[in-house]
Amino acid sequence: MSTQVPEAVEEESATETASAGKQKRDAKKRERAERVQEQREAEAAEKARSADDTFHLKVFRYDPEVPEKQEPRFDDFHVPYKQGMTVLDALMWARDHYDSSLTFRHSCRQAICGSDALFVNGSQRLGCKTQLSDLSEPIRVEPLPHADVVKDLVVDMEHFYDQMESVEPYFQTNSLPDGELDEQRQTRENREKVKMSTRCIWCSACMSSCNIAAGDNEYLGPAAINKAYRFAMDEREGEDMKQRRLEILEQEHGVWRCQTQFSCTEVCPKDIPLTEHIQELKREAIKNNLKFW
Amino acid sequence: MYEHDVIVVGAGGAGLRAAIAAHEEGADVAIVSKLHPVRSHTGAAEGGINAALREGDSWEDHAYDTMKGSDYLADAPAAETLCKDSPKETIKLEHWGMAFSRDDDGRVSQRPFGGLSFPRTTYAGAETGHQLLHTMYEQLVKRGIKVYDEWHVTRLAVSDEEKPEDRNCHGIVAYDVQTGQVEGFRARNGVILATGGLGQVYDHTTNAVANTGDGVAMAYRAGAPMEDMEFIQFHPTTLPSTGVLITEGVRGEGGILYNENGERFMFEYGYANNLGELASRDVVSRAELTEVNEGRGIEDEYVHLDMRHLGEERIIDRLENIIHLSEDFEGVNPLDAPMPVKPGQHYAMGGIETDENGETCISGLYAAGECACASVHGGNRLGGNALPELIVFGKRAGHHAAGKDMEAAKITTGKEGEYELGEVDSPVELGEAGIGEDAVADGGTAADAGASVSGADLVQRAVEDERETIDTLLEREDGIQQAEIRERVQKSMTRNVNVFREESALKDALRDIREARELYQDVFVADKSRTFNTDLLQTLETRNILDIAEAITLGALARNEFRGAHWRKEYQERRDEEWLKHTMLSWNDGRPELWYKPVILEGEDKTYEPKVRSY
Numbered sequence: 001m002s003t004q005v006p007e008a009v010e011e012e013s014a015t016e017t018a019s020a021g022k023q024k025r026d027a028k029k030r031e032r033a034e035r036v037q038e039q040r041e042a043e044a045a046e047k048a049r050s051a052d053d054t055f056h057l058k059v060f061r062y063d064p065e066v067p068e069k070q071e072p073r074f075d076d077f078h079v080p081y082k083q084g085m086t087v088l089d090a091l092m093w094a095r096d097h098y099d100s101s102l103t104f105r106h107s108c109r110q111a112i113c114g115s116d117a118l119f120v121n122g123s124q125r126l127g128c129k130t131q132l133s134d135l136s137e138p139i140r141v142e143p144l145p146h147a148d149v150v151k152d153l154v155v156d157m158e159h160f161y162d163q164m165e166s167v168e169p170y171f172q173t174n175s176l177p178d179g180e181l182d183e184q185r186q187t188r189e190n191r192e193k194v195k196m197s198t199r200c201i202w203c204s205a206c207m208s209s210c211n212i213a214a215g216d217n218e219y220l221g222p223a224a225i226n227k228a229y230r231f232a233m234d235e236r237e238g239e240d241m242k243q244r245r246l247e248i249l250e251q252e253h254g255v256w257r258c259q260t261q262f263s264c265t266e267v268c269p270k271d272i273p274l275t276e277h278i279q280e281l282k283r284e285a286i287k288n289n290l291k292f293w
Numbered sequence: 294m295y296e297h298d299v300i301v302v303g304a305g306g307a308g309l310r311a312a313i314a315a316h317e318e319g320a321d322v323a324i325v326s327k328l329h330p331v332r333s334h335t336g337a338a339e340g341g342i343n344a345a346l347r348e349g350d351s352w353e354d355h356a357y358d359t360m361k362g363s364d365y366l367a368d369a370p371a372a373e374t375l376c377k378d379s380p381k382e383t384i385k386l387e388h389w390g391m392a393f394s395r396d397d398d399g400r401v402s403q404r405p406f407g408g409l410s411f412p413r414t415t416y417a418g419a420e421t422g423h424q425l426l427h428t429m430y431e432q433l434v435k436r437g438i439k440v441y442d443e444w445h446v447t448r449l450a451v452s453d454e455e456k457p458e459d460r461n462c463h464g465i466v467a468y469d470v471q472t473g474q475v476e477g478f479r480a481r482n483g484v485i486l487a488t489g490g491l492g493q494v495y496d497h498t499t500n501a502v503a504n505t506g507d508g509v510a511m512a513y514r515a516g517a518p519m520e521d522m523e524f525i526q527f528h529p530t531t532l533p534s535t536g537v538l539i540t541e542g543v544r545g546e547g548g549i550l551y552n553e554n555g556e557r558f559m560f561e562y563g564y565a566n567n568l569g570e571l572a573s574r575d576v577v578s579r580a581e582l583t584e585v586n587e588g589r590g591i592e593d594e595y596v597h598l599d600m601r602h603l604g605e606e607r608i609i610d611r612l613e614n615i616i617h618l619s620e621d622f623e624g625v626n627p628l629d630a631p632m633p634v635k636p637g638q639h640y641a642m643g644g645i646e647t648d649e650n651g652e653t654c655i656s657g658l659y660a661a662g663e664c665a666c667a668s669v670h671g672g673n674r675l676g677g678n679a680l681p682e683l684i685v686f687g688k689r690a691g692h693h694a695a696g697k698d699m700e701a702a703k704i705t706t707g708k709e710g711e712y713e714l715g716e717v718d719s720p721v722e723l724g725e726a727g728i729g730e731d732a733v734a735d736g737g738t739a740a741d742a743g744a745s746v747s748g749a750d751l752v753q754r755a756v757e758d759e760r761e762t763i764d765t766l767l768e769r770e771d772g773i774q775q776a777e778i779r780e781r782v783q784k785s786m787t788r789n790v791n792v793f794r795e796e797s798a799l800k801d802a803l804r805d806i807r808e809a810r811e812l813y814q815d816v817f818v819a820d821k822s823r824t825f826n827t828d829l830l831q832t833l834e835t836r837n838i839l840d841i842a843e844a845i846t847l848g849a850l851a852r853n854e855f856r857g858a859h860w861r862k863e864y865q866e867r868r869d870e871e872w873l874k875h876t877m878l879s880w881n882d883g884r885p886e887l888w889y890k891p892v893i894l895e896g897e898d899k900t901y902e903p904k905v906r907s908y
Contacts, residue, residue: 029811029814030771030772030815032815033773033812033814033815033816034772034815036773036777036812037772037773037777040777063822063824064824065823066821066822083534084622084623084624095776096780097776099819100774100775100818100819100820101819101820101822101828103820103827104827107328107334107502108334108336108337108501108502109502109535109537110337110535110537110538110618110622111617112336112337112420112423113328113333113334113336113337113501114331114332115328115332129621150471150824151822151824151825154825157329161329169431169434170389170431170432170434170435171389171390171428173390176388177388180381180384180385181380181381181384182384183384183387183399183400183401184387185398185399185400186395188395188396188397188399191392191393191394191395195392195418198392198424199420199423200427201336201423202329202331231390234390234392237390
């Protein structure tokens with residue numbers, strides 16, 4: 001069950017110079033530590049055997065540095081099931097009990113940090129938000145497609161971040177109130193209008209699901225366009241800024257690349273209507289261009 | 294070696310605000326963080342930001358509520374600074390475009406929160422932290438501030454004078470998770486720690502997996518004292534299966550707590566006859582557990598939080614995120630059924646001792662946000678006071694580190710002011726196991742052997758120490774893995790150092806921690822790869838968990854009274870004559886040294902006289 005790389009050749013430990021008494025103490029302590037570790041492994045195996053229900057995961061493995069993992073492969077893990085267990089819970093269990101080298105990003109466990117977008121049974125999902133009981137076995141867990149794999153389930157996010165940052169992703173206005181305690185007013189309707197777009201957690205599931213982004217590396221992609229939408233539709237920025245934002249979005253690799261396949265909308269874990277936002281920006285861009293005719 | 298004027302460690306709310314502030318002052322500032330900024334746990338904050346913005350409210354009232362909420366263990370100069378600065382810092386976020394919820398007149402919305410005398414919690418749905426974090430990261434991008442993300446900071450480069458008050462911080466050492474390289478970062482002006490929470494010391498927590506208290510432990514080992522570590526906030530409404538937070542905003546909007554018999558116990562059993570569900574968090578958490586302990590809990594574990602009577606429209610408008618969390622993580626649709634909730638570790642009131650400008654007793658070392666203790670929250674933090682703490686003290690630390698002229702702090706740090714030494718009866722030896730025997734055990738100050746070396750040399754020396762530590766961990770072929778050690782500590786802390794505390798259990802925890810420390814002497818990292826080695830990363834974090842668990846337990850054992858979130862079975866009273874003082878722990882040659890310094894109740898215009906705290 002464990003998928004560890006075979007043990008490397010034993011090396012002399014660094015205690016060579018220590019006194020005989022200390023060596024003995026150290027050896028005893030080490031023995032105890034090893035005993036605890038062995039006990040843990042035995043308990044884990046027993047748990048998996050005796051559980052009423054286990055889930056079978058096939059997890060993608062790759063490490064450019066480890067000879068046995070340079071050729072990508074799938075490892076099998078059988079994880080004892082507890083009600084409510086998610087894909088992330090299962091990965092953590094497998095890592096903590098079978099193979100500590102199993103590598104994936106995760107942090108908040110509640111679908112807000114956006115670290116653990118994975119390719120689970122063929123679609124982009126957040127590991128922490130996907131119940132094992134909703135999936136058919138064996139559950140295939142892979143890194144996000146259309147991104148370079150760093151190791152196991154970890155992909156390189158730099159391209160995604162670059163696209164996000166290319167749309168001037170920050171609030172800009174020429175008409176801030178003077179007083180440091182004076183608020184800009186915003187109608188409830190306008191706040192509602194941008195609300196869904198502000199929910200993006202930068203998980204990049206949408207980008208990974210998008211065929212256009214896969215073929216055109218310069219395409220801004222659904223998340224970055226949504227980020228621009230969030231500001232373009234915010235009445236506090238004003239008309240001048242909206243013009244500027246539409247210009248950015250209308251570039252060759254901007255909104256017009258979208259072929260409305262809705263794959264981004266389908267995979268978004270925060271239910272952001274990404275495709276609709278892109279379509280709305282296309283309409284805005286046309287209206288805007290007509291103004292100058 | 295990298296070099297900047299100011300280095301900020303951590304990229305949540307406090308870290309981002311500190312970096313922006315230092316940049317405003319013209320400093321060359323960089324952030325080093327083990328997560329990309331938008332992954333920070335500030336994003337999980339739900340409820341809101343307390344700020345006295347409206348007519349009828351005042352910073353003085355906010356300060357009064359905060360001091361009362363703290364059970365008179367906050368330092369008035371810090372609490373008053375928070376309340377005075379919060380309004381303009383909150384509106385600053387609005388000027389940066391943050392998507393606050395809005396009233397009909399277009400102004401930002403505010404709602405009632407626990408322990409507040411005015412509805413001053415400014416919010417963005419039930420996702421205020423997410424909106425705040427992303428708004429602030431946008432401002433970081435706008436300014437082009439450099440971020441070293443997925444770099445795990447492992448130690449501070451601090452000189453080794455005997456007294457911490459004489460030491461200087463020259464930079465940090467960090468481990469690049471992606472490549473495995475260990476590098477030094479020299480800070481010409483200062484290092485600001487903004488590493489957030491430490492909830493991973495417990496196994497039922499609202500905190501992220503990344504919240505391992507790294508900054509607190511690092512500063513402690515370098516000589517900056519930890520303050521009031523025993524004060525841990527247990528949030529009354531977390532989902533039982535995962536610890537996911539259900540915002541206090543639910544009760545703020547009118548949500549009601551029921552026991553198994555359908556009784557509204559906050560009133561019916563007299564826990565808080567005036568404010569009921571909106572009493573402060575420590576009060577509500579104890580009430581829930583008392584219900585469970587007296588057999589009125591549901592499945593002997595939790596109580597119900599019901600918000601159905603608020604109506605779908607209002608829930609969707611103000612608390613929509615709660616519907617998703619409850620459905621996704623507990624399988625309960627709160628529009629149809631009450632949510633199961635129980636107390637869970639949520640926040641550390643204590644942390645690295647700082648003054649109201651974020652400075653520690655070590656020159657050039659600052660802390661802000663949850664990892665710091667100024668102290669704003671004392672024995673218990675009010676809901677809605679964490680986010681203003683990030684922006685107010687993040688900014689102040691950033692400004693100060695960048696060299697801005699600021700009013701001198703009223704709070705003293707280290708043993709500069711009045712203090713007394715303390716004693717505690719521990720059943721086991723405390724502190725480092727196997728001192729001096731092992732490179733892995735090291736991690737404090739970078740020895741300069743009494744010689745005067747340049748800051749850059751000191752950083753380089755710290756880098757070499759860290760490389761040795763990491764090499765040792767990677768070279769070991771067998772032993773014990775960190776997951777087992779971490780799990781033991783987490784379980785013991787949840788069992789023994791929880792909402793209700795008693796001497797025998799606290800001593801059990803100290804024994805468990807001791808054993809874990811000894812096991813850690815033989816910890817090994819099975820993954821030998823230098824690429825994205827999370828096994829190594831977690832092994833380094835577990836070391837921090839050990840130091841912090843010990844500090845929390847030690848503080849809890851020492852404090853023979855019941856104050857704020859710290860309840861002791863043997864001592865059922867707040868004992869002001871003896872305990873109007875902060876619990877301080879200093880790392881003294883690998884051993885914790887206990888001492889106390891008096892709390893400051895004198896504010897700008899008035900003294901906050903301790904009163905009986907009832908809600």
